[in-house]
Amino acid sequence: MNRPGLEADAVLACGEVRTCLLPARDALGEREAVRLLRMRPDERVRVSRHPNRLVVSPDVLTGVDCRLPTDTGARVRAVGTVSAHALLVEGRVLQCAASFSLAAAGADRRHPWGYYLVRPGLLVPVGRLPERSVARGFLLGHRPGQLDVGSIAEGVLAQVARQGAVLDHDPPLTAAVTHLRWTAVRAVDEEPFSVFTKGEDGLRMVELRLPPDVPLTEAGALCVDLALHDWLLTTVADKLDGLRTHPADDRAVLRVLLPLVDHLMHLWMPRARIAPVLRTTWDALEETPGYSRQWNALAQRVRDQLSLHAIQLLGKVPSGP
Structure with missing residues (x-):
């Protein structure tokens, strides 16, 4: 403020x-x-x-x-x-x-x-x-x-x-x-x-x-925004790390993926509330870690896994006469 x-x-x-x-x-x-x-x-x-x-x-x-x-x-x-x-x-x-x-x-x-x-x-x-x-x-x-x-x-x-x-x-x-x-x-x-x-x-x-x-006080909002998106990326990456995707583990995989979709995936919105003069600073901070690139890759992985498990589930359903 x-x-x-x-x-x-x-x-x-x-x-x-x-x-x-x-x-x-x-x-x-x-x-x-x-x-x-x-x-x-x-x-x-x-x-x-x-x-x-x-x-x-x-x-x-x-x-x-x-x-x-x-x-x-x-x-x-x-x-x-x-x-x-x-x-x-x-x-x-x-x-x-x-x-x-x-x-x-x-x-x-x-x-x-x-x-x-x-x-x-x-x-x-x-x-x-x-x-x-x-x-x-x-x-x-x-x-x-x-x-x-x-x-x-x-x-x-x-x-x-x-x-x-x-x-x-x-x-x-x-x-x-x-x-x-x-x-x-x-x-x-x-x-x-x-x-x-x-x-x-x-x-x-x-x-x-x-x-x-x-104004130096504008830095606080920038760092709060960065902290939020760093937390989102860290949390999703940790949940996907070592996740087994074998068809036999369908339920275990869905127990991990569904809460991510329900509660976190829609929150990625960097630079939404920082001063316009600091947006280039956010861009510079993001460039080295590559946050958005990594987030997009993780989000695509979540979507692909859900699609794959949906296909596998449909494959187990007997077809009609």
Whole structure:
């Protein structure tokens, strides 16, 4: 979300996104989804119906006063609020995102809390911010005593999952929770670029250098979109990995394929809700992993397998007299 008047103060934006299958047997309708994500009584839940249905919770602010991670081990203290919210895509895929922007410099001592509360989602360093060192340190991960944005996203995820009146915790398929960590700075003396990597533990990391005229806060929506499609691709690929397709295994194969078709295959819609100025950035991020190419191949494999098993099933039905 853009915050006019605060964007000029920010030189670095960071965040983490958690993506998972909603723990429910069926996809939630719009009314149930709004009920699930009503996390604050003073703000309404946002609903977007085109090009697909997206329900977004109000922002939840967490006050922090702690050290920031750095790659050099330098001690950098910042004070302010981290903004977090939950998103539900087509009533089926749940995402929780926590993020913050960082000002270039702050006073040598801390202000009263009121100063920070009127700057939601902005952290102000005590002194000057070594932005590149903090950006690299954030991607490497926090150490004890340092800001842990992932735990804030996890807290939002747990808060949503506890809604027992809405969720039956009986999902139609098993799927992992994916983590995406991102940073964004402005490219001043260099060309804009984007780097997408996966750590050994499955952590996704995105490093962005954005054009000077692009608000850093726009990077959050881009990374949420990337996290969603990375999760979809990972989940479908994992389900198809090693799938036995022998005719004797018809029922086992269908138990894998049918939930994918019912719940996930229609959700692939990259770049649906990112700013037009960032669409080329998404294209660059997708080019190296080749997400759409791989997704199209997997989707075709699912369709082919269903067609093959339908033909085999028809072949077992006796013909008429």
